[in-house]
């Protein structure tokens with residue numbers, strides 16, 4: 068029986084643990100540094116069909132359907148005029164059992180952890196990783212030690228495991244944007260059946276339903292400079308004066324939502340610039356530890372799920388050495404599109420915005436373009 072150790076109980080770690088758990092050939096343990104699994108309510112997730120298809124293999128299609136939503140469209144609006152620019156039919160990529168899905172992150176995590184209670188070890192923060200021939204030894208901050216045959220690193224964008232095994236790795240880069248997120252109640256002014264994407268200069272925000280009760284997720288991305296000290300200062304994002312300073316910069320047209328946002332949280336967005344290959348074929352990175360994207364293509368969770376599935380299949384088929392190259396190719400495609408989206412969403416010059424809207428109206432109806440831009444990503 069092969070021993071699999073997974074570091075980090077986020078979406079990617081929990082999903083791959085579910086995949087291995089189906090086979091009696093593996094003994095799995097998930098090590099999580101926190102004292103509980105993060106079930107923060109105020110955070111929505113969009114899952115495109117590529118990840119829903121894979122999640123369905125472990126029963127996601129049968130999980131709490133009232134706590135999920137299947138939007139048909141993304142409606143694009145201008146923040147300044149509130150006019151609708153155009154809409155994109157994301158349901159074109161759906162099939163009978165596999166539909167574009169929005170839900171609370173906490174519900175997805177509840178689903179992923181429900182069959183893993185006896186394999187998750189909380190309060191286990193990794194402190195040392197030692198490779199001994201084909202075995203890997205893990206040492207945790209609580210001085211516990213453990214051994215495994217395969218190590219899967221899924222401890223997020225600031226992966227400590229990555230820094231333990233890779234020398235000279237570049238840390239994630241501040242994406243020069245802040246995320247403002249929370250939940251808002253059902254509203255007459257918002258189309259509660261679809262995803263609404265509002266575009267403004269150096270700013271965009273997205274509102275979408277997260278369940279059948281009409282609860283809405285709010286997420287805004289604002290261009291914002293932070294100096295090196297501010298980037299490291301986590302307490303800044305709990306400081307009332309700093310939060311006020313940020314919210315004062317929000318476009319006037321959006322202010323009416325601000326009072327309604329519950330569980331409002333502001334945080335800096337960090338992204339990856341390069342890929343890191345481990346020296347050993349039995350150690351792998353997945354999820355945000357592998358690569359973290361700008362959030363403007365809403366693919367972070369979906370790619371975490373897709374990468375976890377690919378790694379699982381490669382370990383099953385003894386083709387682990389193929390994992391890195393294939394994942395890099397897909398990740399590059401997603402990253403380029405995420406950067407293009409962010410650039411286009413945040414245009415500030417009125418003339419270039421006019422051009423953008425003109426092209427956007429045409430592109431969202433151009434099947435050939437959509438097949439290349441979205442279809443390639445949603446296929447796996």
Ligand SMILES: Cc1cc2nc3c(=O)[nH]c(=O)nc-3n(C[C@H](O)[C@H](O)[C@H](O)COP(=O)(O)OP(=O)(O)OC[C@H]3O[C@@H](n4cnc5c(N)ncnc54)[C@H](O)[C@@H]3O)c2cc1C
Pocket residue numbers: 074075076077078079080098099100101105111112113114191192193221222223224226227228246286336353354355356362365366367368369370371
């Ligand atoms: C603003 C914003 C909006 C987003 N919106 C979307 C969206 O709509 N759709 C989408 O698909 N994606 C979205 N994403 C991205 C998505 O949330 C992430 O890509 C995804 O959650 C990554 O999952 P993960 O498992 O790799 O990492 P994480 O979810 O970060 O999990 C890492 C886990 O590892 C644990 N850990 C950390 N250090 C250690 C250690 N030393 N030892 C042990 N455990 C450790 C952590 O506590 C955590 O539980 C968004 C991201 C941002 C920033």
